[in-house]
Amino acid sequence: MRLEEQVLEKLSLYKDTWPMLKNNLRIRERREKIISEVSAELLREVRKIKEESIENLEQNIERLRKALQERGAELRIARDGAEASRIVLEVCKQYGVKLVVKSKSLTTEEIELNKVLESENIEVIETDLGERIVQLAGQKPSHILGPAFHMTKNEVAEIFTKYYGRPIPPDPQQIVLEVRKEFREKYQRAGMAITGANFIIAENGAMVLVTNEGNDRLALAFAPIHIVVAGVEKIVSSTRDVLKILKILPRNATGQRLSSYVSFHLPNMTAYPREAKLSPRRTIYILIDNGRMEARQDREIKEILYCIRCASCLQVCPPYNMVGGHVFGYIYSGPMGIPWTMIAHGLEKTSFSQLCNTCGLCREACPLDINLPYINSIVKERYGKRFGYPSLNKLLKRYERLITLASRAPNLSNKLLNSNFARKVMEKFIGIDSRRPLPRLSEKNLGEIFTELGLPEKGNIVLYTDLLIYYMYPDWAVKAAKILSSLGYRIIIPSLKSCGMPLIQYGFMDDARRIAGYNVEYLYSLIEQGYIVVSLEPTAQECLTNYYPKLLASEKSRIVAENSYGFFEFLKKIGWKEVTKVLKSLGGVHVTYHLPCHSRARDGSIVVKEFLEALGAKVYFKKIGCCGLAGTWGMKKNGHGYDVSIEIGRYLVKEYEKLGGEFIVTECSICLLQFQHLSNLPCRHPLQLVQLASIE
Amino acid sequence: MESGLLKLFINRLEDLGAKTYICHSIEDLLQHVNDLIKEVKTQILITGSETEYMKQLIERLRENNQDIRVIRVDSTTPIYDAELSIGFPELALANTGTVIYRASSGIEEASIYFPEIHASIISKNKILYDVEDLEDYVDDFLRRGESLYFITGPSSTADIEGEIVKGVHGPRRFYVFIINGESA
Ligand code: SF4
């Protein structure tokens, strides 16, 4: 089935129940309650720990080998999954193992170990409940922490009813009891336990496991043979490193201060006595390369090796939450699944990366600050260059040309864009879904009505508007300029290129680099003359501060990033006290505020909410996530973008409409389009709400 | 300061669904343990590093419960049908509500996790604040060849529709008796 068909199938399956989203929202709720306990300094420290452990990987492997030898255990490095599976199989055969108990290990999923063992008539029992459910259902996990998050309890009950051959009620308590009873006997009979490892400590050979169910503990306690299967990147240097990471892993993963079970497990244990015989437990660590060593040399994606598999990025990813990991993933799923799939399974398996809309929420959620949106665009680029870019994306790549062309005759273009026939033609030939309302072109574009404004009492500002405001909503830019000029600034609006986000979004990185280069040169020369850059669109600001420095890796791009502010962030810098003097009060106005994904103030505050509140408005706010439109991505026909986009937005709007605002307000013109399409409430840009105290 | 740590430890444990009791003497402790024993039909396992309290507890439990086997876990005792295990952890963490055991055999591991009910007995002075205070301790144990097991509340899962269910594989109920006074 093609990707877009799989998308539509899952959307109709999950419609209105949103199982992935709801499970992830539950975790996020728990996480948000305690995440402030983690300091930024600790996060930086942990990032450094991971950077160093990847840097010193070879030395750490040798230290580990020595530590394991001293404790009577063995270290094997497997080049790939096949080699790792072969080693496990050999041990099974050598010791006549017929039953293996496994504790959740993504790495064994990665190498599809079960298939290999089962083909040799070795029974494999997944002991984690979620893993067991998908194992019995014959499916792959849909989430790296909650493998069965996509299923309802009725479906789960059906699976166990079939397996046990008697009715099992759709009651999680009852299901857990049944599994508990069955597994107690299996643990004691199994000839081998296979576990993953959250961390492996080079200096002493301990493997660290973090779980909530305790299945790993029991699997291990009774097993005479223990095989650890983990990626080489799991090695850290010292115990201290693990203790630091433990402060952030459970808090991010499940919203717990610590998971129910954490063990620092050494391989020199005595096995559980069988037939009253006591023997040492045989322990083998199989560490898998499977593309990791190559990734370590890959400047663009290397940092994904710092991933601690906390799944925070999955919790927030909007398209993933709508379609689940069977579509938005291969074996690894969600945002981190894109680069991990490329590393472990090859570029050809990453076509699902097209579902990433580059909202950037995964980076914001990642405790290791891994730049997933950028890495994912790199994967899309490599995929496109090797296997061809999706044809729709190639068409939409010319978005800037299309808009400028249409803007030459705005009235005619608007008429055309309103006609069903023209929309059907556009759908067929450009791929823009005919159900998606498009914004109207302004009769005059910004360049035609504005040159400059104000006196530079406090400074010169170059106002960067991006494409939509320039051609569709120029009056917002004029109002922004008036506000800034009444605060003592002189404003110019130059003719820059569009920020290039759609190019980044679809992985046309060479084109994006060209645009970034042009804009950076232009802005840098103005900054040299003392200008400050202020962006009106959050996405433009995100490009200036996040993507351009990555794309260009130049000093100039760094300087442009440093000297660029979002419009409302800049107002905050001036001071709400000053700002409120030049604007009329919004007292008595009740609004529901939507935070655009790309709105990121340097101080982490929600500036537009503060702005509206400073003006006296009552602001209702609930942090849920992306509006779903994400530029041209949510305009792409059918399962290519539109339908997922609508489903993301529908959930959001349903929640927003309950909050109590008379309007939905947001500072991103794209988000506004989505809300105008989906909500019964009026939707406004903050600049449409405010009025200058003096003139208006 | 110390009582603040104790209070935090108790709060965290209760939030996690564990039951906690402060015991001021062995008599106090025995009384609480006796309540648990009412549910036991066959075996009680006693696990962890040996302390004076442990010795006394074993003695008194054996005296008072002739029909139940009170087993001090060593490396060869089978543990299949024990309903209750009572452990003496090495350390505890207040901010996470965690108790920490050492073990060097499969039996010791299993004895903590296999029975339906687990009770930890820990002296107040073994409570530290959080994982960052553990660095030297963890390294010491590992150097001595002993594995460490942290338990934070009962075993749980949220794998089915996000509903939290306690007692998946490990203990379904979890008690912590804190000895306020001499070392446990
Ligand atoms: S950028 Fe957004 S859509 Fe893309 S992977 Fe990250 S969270 Fe998902």
Ligand code: SF4
């Ligand atoms: S990429 Fe970051 S957020 Fe995602 S699983 Fe890895 S560490 Fe967690």
